[in-house]
Amino acid sequence: MERHFDEGLKELHKDILRMAALAQEAIFKSIEALKNRDRTQAQVVIDADNKIDELELVVDERCVDLIARYQPMAGDLRFITTGMKINADLERIADLAVDIGQRVLELADKPLLKPLIDIPKLSAIAQGMVKDAIDAFINKDMALAKEVIISDNSADQLRNQICDELVNDFLAKDAASAHRAVPLLLIARYLERICDHATNIAEDVIYMAEGKVIKHHPEKLAD
Amino acid sequence: MERHFDEGLKELHKDILRMAALAQEAIFKSIEALKNRDRTQAQVVIDADNKIDELELVVDERCVDLIARYQPMAGDLRFITTGMKINADLERIADLAVDIGQRVLELADKPLLKPLIDIPKLSAIAQGMVKDAIDAFINKDMALAKEVIISDNSADQLRNQICDELVNDFLAKDAASAHRAVPLLLIARYLERICDHATNIAEDVIYMAEGKVIKHHPEKLAD
Numbered sequence A, B: 001m002e003r004h005f006d007e008g009l010k011e012l013h014k015d016i017l018r019m020a021a022l023a024q025e026a027i028f029k030s031i032e033a034l035k036n037r038d039r040t041q042a043q044v045v046i047d048a049d050n051k052i053d054e055l056e057l058v059v060d061e062r063c064v065d066l067i068a069r070y071q072p073m074a075g076d077l078r079f080i081t082t083g084m085k086i087n088a089d090l091e092r093i094a095d096l097a098v099d100i101g102q103r104v105l106e107l108a109d110k111p112l113l114k115p116l117i118d119i120p121k122l123s124a125i126a127q128g129m130v131k132d133a134i135d136a137f138i139n140k141d142m143a144l145a146k147e148v149i150i151s152d153n154s155a156d157q158l159r160n161q162i163c164d165e166l167v168n169d170f171l172a173k174d175a176a177s178a179h180r181a182v183p184l185l186l187i188a189r190y191l192e193r194i195c196d197h198a199t200n201i202a203e204d205v206i207y208m209a210e211g212k213v214i215k216h217h218p219e220k221l222a223d
Helices: A002-035 A040-071 A073-106 A118-138 A141-169 A175-210 A218-222 B002-035 B039-070 B074-107 B116-138 B142-171 B177-212 B218-222
Strands: none
Touching: A002 A040, A002 A073, A002 A118, A002 A175, A040 B074, A073 A118, A073 A175, A073 B039, A073 B074, A118 A141, A118 A175, A118 B142, A141 A175, A175 B142, A175 B177, A218 B142, B002 B074, B002 B116, B002 B177, B002 B218, B039 B074, B074 B116, B074 B177, B116 B142, B116 B177, B142 B177
C-alpha cells in the first residue's frame, strides 16, 4: 500500500515535470515563431496544445485517484492538492503560448515594427520562472520559490516598459502602426501573465511547505 | 461524523457562493466605474480585492480540511476538489475586475472615445456566466453548465467585434486616440477572460458530475 502510494507520487512528479516541459517549450517556440514571423511554427504551437490539455486531465485524475485510494495524511494530501492547482496553472501557461501563436499569425505577413529585444528577454524570464517554480515544488525548495516571487517584479517592470514604448512611440505617433503594435502589446501581456502563473505556483509551494500565506502578502517574503 | 461532514459541505457551498457574489460585484462595480469614469469607485474595486483574497485562502483550507478529516468517497471528494479549482477561478475573476479598475484610473481624466454600449453588454454576459456556472456547481445542474459553455461563443464574438472596432476605427485611423483606445481594448479582453473562467468552471462541473470530458472538447456538449 505504502509502496504503491510512493510510486503514485513519483508518477505525479514525472507528469508535472512533463507538463512543465511542454509549457516551457510552447512559450519558447511561440516566441521563436514571432522572431522569425514563421506562420508554420506558430501553427505548430497552436496544434500542440491538445497534448497538454490531455495531460492536464490525466494529472487531475491521478491526483483524485491518489487521494481516494490512499487517503494520505496532511503533508502528502497538501502536496497532491497543490499539484492539482499547479497542473491548472501549467495548462493556462500553455494556453497563453497559443495566444502568442495566434498573434504571430496576425503579424506574419507584416514587416516587424522594430527589432525584437525586450519581448524575447521577457520570454526568457517567463520560461525561467516556470522552470524554477516547478523545481521548487518537486524539491520543496523554499529559497527557490521565494526567488521566483521576487523575480516577478522585474517581469512587471519589463512588461510596463514594453507596453509604454509601444503606446507612446508607435500607437500614439503613427496610426499606421496599429495593426503591428497591438499584437505585440498583447504578446507582452501574455508573457507577463505567464510570469504571474509561475508566481502563483511559487506561492502555493510556500504555503504547502510552510503553511505560510505568501499569496497576496508579498511583504511576508522576508520572514 | 456524517453530520459534521454534511455541515462542512454546506459551509463550503456558502463560502463559494460568497466568493462568487464578491466576484460578480467586483465586475459590476468596475464597469460602473468605467461608465462614470469614476476614479473613487475604481479604487473601491481595487481595495476590495483583499477580502476576496482572504476568502480564497479560507475556502482552500476548508477543502483540504474536509478531505483530511472525513476522507470522503469518490463523489464527495470530486465535489470538493472541483470546489478548490472553482475557488481559484473566482479569485482570478476578481483580479480581472481589479485590472479593469486600473485601466479606469488611466481613463478617468480623459473624455470617452465613444459611447459605451458593447463593453457593458459584454460585462453583463460575463456576470451572468459567472452566476450560472456557480449555480450549476452548487445544484449539480448539468443543463445550466452546458448553457454557460455555449454562451462563451457570443462572448468571444462580442469581444472580437469590440477589439476590431477599436483597432480599425480608432487606433489605425487616429494616433491621438491611442491612450483612450488601448485601455478599452484591454478591458474587453479582461471581460472575455472572465467568461473563459466561467466556462472553465462549467466544464469542471460537468466533469465532476458526469466524468465526461467537455473541457477542451466542446464537440461533446451535444452528447
